[in-house]
Amino acid sequence: MQLEATNRTPAVSISATGIEMKGECYPEDITAFAEPVMEALRQQLESAESFHARIELYYFNSSSAKFLFDFFEELEEAAEEGKQIQIDWCYRADDSSMQEAGEDFEEDFEHAQYQIVEI
Amino acid sequence: MQSLKQFDKLSALPLGISSNTVEQHAKFAENYELTLPLLADPELQLISKYTGSNRFGMAARRQSFLIDPQGVLRKIYNPVNAFTHADEVLSDLQTLTEVIDQLGSLQRRQREMQDSITAARRIQQSLLPDLSSIENSSGQIALMFEPLDQIGGDCYWVQSNSTQTWMGLFDCTGHGVPGAFITMVLLSGLQRLGNNLTLTSPARLLEQLDQYLREVFEAEQDKFSSSGAEGVLVCLDHQQNMLKVASARRPLWVQQPDGVIKETKPQRRILGQPSKLKQWEEQSFTLSSGSRLFLFSDGIPDEGNPEGFSFGKHRLKSILQHHEQVSLVELTNKVRSAIQLWREEATQRDDQTLIAWEI
Numbered sequence: 054m055q056l057e058a059t060n061r062t063p064a065v066s067i068s069a070t071g072i073e074m075k076g077e078c079y080p081e082d083i084t085a086f087a088e089p090v091m092e093a094l095r096q097q098l099e100s101a102e103s104f105h106a107r108i109e110l111y112y113f114n115s116s117s118a119k120f121l122f123d124f125f126e127e128l129e130e131a132a133e134e135g136k137q138i139q140i141d142w143c144y145r146a147d148d149s150s151m152q153e154a155g156e157d158f159e160e161d162f163e164h165a166q167y168q169i170v171e172i
Numbered sequence: 173m174q175s176l177k178q179f180d181k182l183s184a185l186p187l188g189i190s191s192n193t194v195e196q197h198a199k200f201a202e203n204y205e206l207t208l209p210l211l212a213d214p215e216l217q218l219i220s221k222y223t224g225s226n227r228f229g230m231a232a233r234r235q236s237f238l239i240d241p242q243g244v245l246r247k248i249y250n251p252v253n254a255f256t257h258a259d260e261v262l263s264d265l266q267t268l269t270e271v272i273d274q275l276g277s278l279q280r281r282q283r284e285m286q287d288s289i290t291a292a293r294r295i296q297q298s299l300l301p302d303l304s305s306i307e308n309s310s311g312q313i314a315l316m317f318e319p320l321d322q323i324g325g326d327c328y329w330v331q332s333n334s335t336q337t338w339m340g341l342f343d344c345t346g347h348g349v350p351g352a353f354i355t356m357v358l359l360s361g362l363q364r365l366g367n368n369l370t371l372t373s374p375a376r377l378l379e380q381l382d383q384y385l386r387e388v389f390e391a392e393q394d395k396f397s398s399s400g401a402e403g404v405l406v407c408l409d410h411q412q413n414m415l416k417v418a419s420a421r422r423p424l425w426v427q428q429p430d431g432v433i434k435e436t437k438p439q440r441r442i443l444g445q446p447s448k449l450k451q452w453e454e455q456s457f458t459l460s461s462g463s464r465l466f467l468f469s470d471g472i473p474d475e476g477n478p479e480g481f482s483f484g485k486h487r488l489k490s491i492l493q494h495h496e497q498v499s500l501v502e503l504t505n506k507v508r509s510a511i512q513l514w515r516e517e518a519t520q521r522d523d524q525t526l527i528a529w530e531i
Contacts, residue, residue: 081346081348111481114346115345119345150485151482160440
């Protein structure tokens with residue numbers, strides 16, 4: 054699955070081995086964006102043994118925060134089932150908001166490998 | 173002339189103009205039995221404006237100009253092919269008429285939508301409390317309220333009696349119309365639940381509000397849904413200056429008279445959404461008189477500059493700490509201008525609300 058970035062949604066690329074998300078996320082209708090992404094993620098996770106998520110967001114709004122919760126929960130559950138899950142939360146140096154957001158999400162992971170990466 | 177009628181049908185008026193005199197034109201029209209209006213411009217006053225040339229020329233080439241009803245020059249025909257010209261212009265006119273019609277209907281729809289949002293804004297405003305109404309009993313309050321569109325997902329709520337003052341700020345998911353819908357549900361729920369005068373616990377009220385929102389949004393929960401709200405709710409006991417706070421993803425900032433802002437850590441859950449956390453927690457502390465409380469939606473720290481970097485909580489905090497001597501109104505003005513300066517030509521990302529309260 055390949056989604057081009059718009060000014061309100063990030064570029065998304067999902068393959069059998071991982072997902073990459075890059076850009077800003079504050080769509081008018083989060084469901085229209087999130088539903089196909091979650092669907093594709095679930096499909097790939099089902100057959101994957103290991104999966105790598107690279108998230109590079111510059112901004113997301115509160116409805117997108119809910120989407121990210123669900124998104125990470127899916128990955129954490131897969132890790133709990135024994136799959137090798139690696140998540141990189143990437144933030145630009147000086148972007149303390151996205152650094153803090155990354156630290157905030159960290160608390161939710163027990164089984165998945167989660168790291169915060171300055172880029 | 174067949175084509176003149178066709179021009180007339182498209183509400184277009186063809187005009188001829190040249191540097192000839194009125195008499196010369198009259199003769200010309202008579203010779204060729206022309207019904208087309210001819211304009212005489214011997215001084216080239218108008219001609220020079222269109223051609224950029226005020227030169228009297230013997231070999232003046234014919235040019236045509238298509239001008240729309242707003243007076244906008246839409247097309248220049250240069251050179252003009254006498255055989256195909258009328259058909260070419262008629263076809264362009266047809267297209268232009270269609271575009272103008274479509275534009276008109278879009279503008280009409282835009283205006284209707286704008287009117288409907290303006291009416292909706294009045295309704296939303298009428299549900300937002302007047303914060304100054306509690307100032308006598310509860311101290312000074314200043315508000316910065318900047319929805320991204322005319323209506324938005326940020327809202328606030330106050331209630332005060334002789335023993336306590338309640339204040340809440342909520343940032344509903346989304347902005348614009350969907351955000352505003354959730355604020356209506358939330359505020360009406362709060363009004364009903366908050367009317368219970370025996371209430372003394374913000375955690376208990378948030379719990380009830382959470383329950384209420386879940387029931388309302390239950391129908392939606394089957395699908396992928398995200399409706400809900402973040403928020404912070406405080407209750408101040410006037411006798412003891414005891415403050416209780418409960419919150420969902422929104423912090424409360426407390427500035428005691430020593431000047432340093434301390435943040436109460438919010439719970440990581442969204443009102444109206446399922447959560448692993450079972451309990452709503454509450455923190456309480458005693459405030460000295462002159463303490464300041466700050467409640468704000470994430471639209472303030474999240475405001476982006478043209479490079480996409482967020483304003484951030486640190487900048488907000490340093491402005492508030494740096495200006496602890498100025499009045500609250502001045503303080504919110506400083507925050508507003510700092511945000512505008514940060515944004516430059518970027519567009520606002522989200523609804524922005526800041527409540528500053530000095531007790």
